[in-house]
Amino acid sequence: MNRRNFLTLTGTFTGGTLLLPDFLHAFGSQSNLLLGEQCLVFIQLNGGNDGLNTFIPFEDALYYDLRSNIAINKNSVISKNKGMGFHPALKDFATMQQNGDLTVIQNVGYPEPNRSHFRSQEIWQTASDSNKYLNNGWLGRFLDLQCKEHEPTAGVNFDSIDTLSLKGNEPNSITVKDPSRFKMRMNSEETVKLSDNPQLDFVRKIANSVSEGSDDIQKALAKSTSEITYPKTALGKNLEWIARLIKGNLNSKVYYTSQNGYDTHDNQINIHQRNLTELNDAIYSFYNELKKAQLLQNVTIVVFSEFGRRVKDNGNGTDHGTAAPMFIIGGNTKGKIIGNNPNLTDLDNGDLKYDIDFRSVYASLLQHKMDFDYSKIGIQNKALQGIF
Template sequence: MNRRNFLTLTGTFTGGSFLLPQFLHAFGTRSNLAGTEQCLVFIQLNGGNDGLNTFIPFENPLYYDFRPKISLSKDLVIGKSSGMGFHPALKDFATMQQNGDLSVVQNVGYPHPVRSHFRSQEIWQTATNSNHYATNGWLGKYLDLQCKDHQPTAGVNLDSIDNLALKGEEPHSITVKDPNRYKIRSDKEKQAVLSANPQLDFVRKIAHSVVEGSEDIQKALSKSTSEVSYPKTNLGKNLEWIARLVKGNLNSKVYYTSQNGYDTHDNQLNIHHRNLTELNDALAGFYKDMKQSNLLQNVTVVVFSEFGRRVKDNGNGTDHGTAAPMFVIGGNTKGKVMGTNPDLSQLDNGDLIHKIDFRSVYAGLLTDKLNFDPQLIGIKNAAIQGLF
C-alpha cells in the first residue's frame, strides 16, 4: 500500500466506532495551527446551480424571452435591488443581505469553461486552469503550508466521501459523516516505538492523526450545544455539526460540506425551489447560531456551484452552462452586490460570459480572512477587492 492510498484510507471516517490495532498506535505530540481565529465554511452545490433563477435579473426582458417556461415573475422576486433579486425560497438570504451580512459576487467562472460535472468540480477544487490537472486541492496546499507538523483537524469535511479541495501532501483534514459517532478506540498506555522503517513510521503517524482527530472532535462537541433549531435535512444537520465544532473551539481553519440535486434538466421549477428552500433554511439556522454566539465575524460562509445553467431553457429545465453567482456570508463581509448584472445580450454560444474568475474570490478569502499569500499555492489572480 502506498502513502497516498493509506492517507485516503485513514483520513476518511464516515461513521461508527473504529478500533486501531496495536501496531498502529501513535507517537509524537500535537502541533498548533498557524494563523488567526478566522475560519471558512464552504457549501458546494453539486450539479450546477441555475444562477439566473437564484439571483434573478427580473428587470431584463431578455430573461423572460429566453425562459418562457421557467422564469419567475417579477412579483415573486424578493430582496430587489438594482434590477436583481432573490428566488422566493431564499427569504433569509434576502434578510442577511439587507442586514449587510451577505455579499453576492456575480458572473463568477473561469476561462475556457468545461460543462462536465466531475471536471468542473475538479477545476474549482484545485484552482487550476481548465487545461491543467492537479492531484492536490487548493485548500490542501494551504493547510500544508500553514500547519506546523501534523494537524488532523485543520480541515473538516462533513460528507461521506473525501473532497479533493482539502487533499494535500499531509493529511491535515478529516472527512466524517456523523461527528457524534466518530469515536476511535485506542490503548494509550502502549505506544509504538519509532523504527528505522520510514514507511512504517508514516503509517504510525497517520494512525495518530485518526486517533487525535477523534479526540479533538469529541472534546469540541462536549463543550458545545445546539442553541437554535436547524431543519432535519442533510445540509441542516451538517451545518449544525459545523456550528457545534466552531463553538466548541475545534479551531479548524476550513469546514466543507455539500448539497446535491442541482442538475435541473427537467422539472426545474419544483426541484430548484425545493433545493433552495433546504439551502436557505439550513443557512438561516447557521447564521442565527453564529450571531447569537457572537461568532459571525469570525466565520465566513462561501456558497458556490461548479457551473451555472444555459441562459435559454430547454422546455421545463436548463442544461449545463457557465458563469453563476457566489454568495459570501459573515466574516464582516460588506454586504454588497459585486460585479455587473448578467449581460443577456452578449452570450458565448448561448452561455453567460464570466466576468470574475473564481480564483480571485479564493485569493480574497486567503488574503483578507486567513492572512495568507495566495501565490504560495499557485493562485496568481489578483484578489477581489471590496468583499470585506
C-alpha cells in the same frame, strides 16, 4: 498500497465513520499554523446551480423570453435591487443581505469553461487553469504552508466522501460523516505496531492521527451545544455540527460541506425550489447560531457551484452552463452586490460570459481572512476588492 486496502486497514480504527483520503504522506514540518479565530466555511452546491433562477434579472425581458417555461414570476422575486432579486425560497438570504451580512458576487467563472461536472469541480477545487491538472487542492496547499506540523483538524470536511479541495502533501484535514457515531477505538496504551512492513507501519501512524483528530472533535463537541433549531436535512445537520465545533474551540481554519441535487435538466421548478429552501433554512439557522454566539464576524461562509446553467431552458429544465453567482456570508463582509448584472444579449454559444474569475475570490478570502499570500499556492489572479 492501494486505496481499498488502505481504507480497510484504517477502518478498524475509525469504525468506518471517518473517511480517510488516499493521498497521505509522511509527516513533515511547515510554518506555524495561523493564529487567530478566523475560519472559512465552504458550501458546495453539487450539480451546477442555476444562477439565473437564484439571483434573478427580473427586469430583463430576455430572461422571460429565453426561459418561458421556468422563469420565476417577476412578482415572486424578493429583495429587488437594481434589476436583480432573490428566488422566493431564499427569503432569509434576502434578510441577511438587508442586515449587511451577505455579499453577492455576480458572473463568477473562469476562462475556457468545462461543462463536465467532474472536471469543473476539479478546476474549482484545485484552482487550476481549465487546461491544467493539479494533484493537490487549493485549501490543502494553503494548509500545508500554514501548519508547523501535522494538524489533523486544520480542515474538517463533513461529507460521505473526501474533497480534493483539502488534499495536500500533509494530512491536515479529516473527513467526518457523523461525529456522534464514532468513538475512540484506541488510546496511547492500546496503540500497537501493526507490522514490521513499512506500509503497514505507515497505516498505524495514520490511524494514530485519525484517533487524535477524532479526540479533538469529541472534546470540542463536549464543550458546546446547539441553541438554534436546525432543519432536519443533511445540510442542516452538517452546519449544526460545524457550529458546535466552532463554538467548542476546535480552531480549524477550514470547514467544508456540500449539498447535492442541482443538476436540474428536468422538473427544475420543483427541484430547485426544494433545494434552495433547504439551503436557505440551513444557512439561516447557522447564521443565527453564530450571531447569537457573537461569532459571525469570525466565520466567513462561501456558497458556490461548479457552474451555472444555460440561459435558454430546454423545455422543463436547463442544461450545463458556465458563469453563476457566489455568495459570501459573515466574516464582516460589506454586504454588497459585486459585478455587473448578467448580460443576456452577449452570450458565448448560449452561455453567460464570466466577468469575475473564481480564483480572485479565493485570493481575497486568503488575503483578507487568513492574512496569507495567495501567490504562494500558485494563484496568480489579483484579489477581488470590495468583499470585506
